[in-house]
Amino acid sequence: MxxxxxxxxxxxxxxxxxxxxxxxxxxxxxxxxxxxxxxxxxxxxxxxxxxxxxxxxxxxxxxxxxxxxxxxxxxxxxxxxxxxxxxxxxxxxxxxxxxxxxxxxxxxxxxxxxxxxxxxxxxxxxLMGRSGLYSDTSYNLLYNTHKANRDSILTSFGYNPQDYTFYLNADAKSIMNSDVYVNMRHQLNLEEGDSIPGYYLNKDKDRIIAVNQTNDGENHMYVFEISEDGNWAKVG
Missing domain, CATH: 2.60.40.3880 (Immunoglobulin-like)
Incomplete structure (x- = not known):
């Protein structure tokens, strides 16, 4: 005992x-x-x-x-x-x-x-040298180019980019928990040569459309919606 x-x-x-x-x-x-x-x-x-x-x-x-x-x-x-x-x-x-x-x-x-x-x-x-590429002007030029490319992808699926707020790649961590962001990114199945994703948040803040382009030029779109428990789930 x-x-x-x-x-x-x-x-x-x-x-x-x-x-x-x-x-x-x-x-x-x-x-x-x-x-x-x-x-x-x-x-x-x-x-x-x-x-x-x-x-x-x-x-x-x-x-x-x-x-x-x-x-x-x-x-x-x-x-x-x-x-x-x-x-x-x-x-x-x-x-x-x-x-x-x-x-x-x-x-x-x-x-x-x-x-x-x-x-x-x-x-x-x-590796290009700190002059130029790291300037605000050069960064904004690259950012705007990336946004324009992803706006074109979104438009190809019949959506208007003006109806959404855009986030480039990891910028999306500003609107969701980092764990959620990583889980969402992994569902895009990114491979070498694929474009970094763009994320579009609707005005009601309950839907995110993620877009990217594969290395061979194919446009992809993924739709995520937020549930009542606050979790994002892929719906398309």
Whole structure:
């Protein structure tokens, strides 16, 4: 009987330890771009100060793209459990003098807590020189070009861009939780050479239309609507 009591106490103690408030932990994401000869290496991690047994899920998501061309290079993720860090990485050759971006988003869920905690990290590498491309004028020119291209895609499906508010790629994180944004982006199944997405929010703020163009020039459109519980779901 005494052994059973001791076992029960130890079990309860372990359960309480695992259920420690996630506020006792912290998490952070990192993003790097390094050069190795003719290759660029894009890496990212999601980290937490909680030890492995207290981590029920940890994930690192990565979207690597060229802002100058508006093209996706990689879109991938890596996940695990019972570890304090998870890494995602890729490399590319044929380096061009362009503006490379490594957008990393990570999330972690702690044992005994149903909430996902996230963090973002961003790294860019301009191989064209800081003069010119990084000026407000050059950035706005690129942004307006990307918007015009995506407006054309939306118009091809019979929609009027003037009826919506436009968000380019990761800018959409300003209107939704970062976890929701990553989930939405992954549903677009981006591949190398595909254009970075444009997102259109309607005036009632209950519908988002995501558009992009594949590497072979095919226009794609995806419709997401917000449900009564506040979650976005793809409907078309």
């Amino acid at each position: 005494k052994k059973k009591i001791i076992t029960l106490v130890l079990t309860l103690g372990l359960m309480l330890a695992l259920a420690v408030s996630a506020s006792a932990y912290s998490q952070y994401a990192t993003a790097t771009i390094t050069r190795d000869g003719v290759h660029l290496i894009f890496a990212g991690t999601m980290n937490t100060n909680a030890s492995g047994p207290y981590v029920s899920h940890i994930q690192a998501n990565q979207h690597v793209y060229n802002f100058a061309t508006g093209k996706t290079i990689f879109d991938r993720s890596n996940s695990g459990s019972k570890v304090s860090s998870i890494r995602v990485a890729c490399s590319t050759g044929n380096i061009m003098n362009y503006w490379y971006c490594n957008d990393v988003h990570g999330l972690v869920q702690y044992a005994g807590d149903s909430t996902y905690y996230h963090d973002d990290a961003y790294k860019e590498l301009n």
